[in-house]
Amino acid sequence: MSDFFRVxxxxxxxxxxxRIVDRIFQLRVSGLSQQEVAQRVGCDRSFVSRLESLxxxxxxxxxxxxxxxxxNTQALLELCQELGVEYxxxxxxxxxxxMIESHDGKSLLNWLMQLMLxxxxxxxxxxxxxxxxxxxxxxxxxxxxxxxxxxxxxxxxDCYLSPQQLRKLIISVKGE
Numbered sequence: 185m186s187d188f189f190r191v192x193x194x195x196x197x198x199x200x201x202x203r204i205v206d207r208i209f210q211l212r213v214s215g216l217s218q219q220e221v222a223q224r225v226g227c228d229r230s231f232v233s234r235l236e237s238l239x240x241x242x243x244x245x246x247x248x249x250x251x252x253x254x255x256n257t258q259a260l261l262e263l264c265q266e267l268g269v270e271y272x273x274x275x276x277x278x279x280x281x282x283m284i285e286s287h288d289g290k291s292l293l294n295w296l297m298q299l300m301l302x303x304x305x306x307x308x309x310x311x312x313x314x315x316x317x318x319x320x321x322x323x324x325x326x327x328x329x330x331x332x333x334x335x336x337x338x339x340x341x342d343c344y345l346s347p348q349q350l351r352k353l354i355i356s357v358k359g360e
Contacts, residue, residue, distance in 0.1 A: 208232055209239075244359045245307025246270050249350075250299075250321075251332070252313055253277035255342035263347050267354045271306065273299075276342050300324050308357050310350075314339045330357065 187199050204225060211221040218232040248271035249264050257274040264272040275283065287295060303309050303325055310330045311321040316338075318331035330353065334343040 205235065208235060212236070246305075247308045247310065247354065247357055248272070248303055248306040249274070249310045249354070250303070250312065251275075251310075251334075251345070252280045253334075253339060253342045254312065255344045256347070259347050260345060260350060263351055264354070267351065267358070269354060271302070274312075277340075310353060310357070312345060312350075 187197060189196055189198065208221055208225055208227075211224060212218070212232070216224070218229045218236075222229040222232050247269050249260075249269050250273045251260070252275040254260060254274055254276055257276050257279075260274050261272055264274075284292060303321075307328060308330060309321065309325055309328050310332060311318050312332040313334055314337035315333060315335075318329070318333060322329045322331065332345065332350070332353065334345070
């Protein structure tokens with residue numbers, strides 16, 4: 185998407201909007217009230233409230249974690265088991281390609297469709313991967329997807345994900 189776009193007679197700047205939204209959340213995280221933040225950035229308090237509602241992740245419920253290509257799958261699998269994640273599918277780059285090459289086109293598509301059907305039954309799905317994989321999961325599964333970006337697509341080779349980062353996210357989602 186371009187940094188500038190037109191809506192009716194207005195020329196809008198996407199980068200400016202992103203900066204303002206980031207600033208709103210930074211101020212809220214620092215402890216300011218919605219009213220104080222609204223005054224600082226020049227908007228209504230209700231706008232700050234609505235932004236928070238749009239970005240809110242509901243705590244609790246069932247959780248699935250999917251991710252590839254990861255360098256430290258074993259440590260992340262053990263962490264998911266420790267924290268009671270109901271479904272985990274983590275692969276390194278070699279495992280991912282072996283899985284793909286073990287299927288013909290039809291069976292691979294069926295496997296992916298079955299996976300998406302299973303994921304739709306979970307309250308939250310943490311998708312660890314490239315920007316394209318995360319966007320695809322969001323398009324199919326909607327707001328239940330929480331993306332952890334490893335990099336821009338295509339990712340070649342394995343990426344390390346901090347177990348502490350994943351631990352914090354899982355605990356936040358589970359509400360524990």
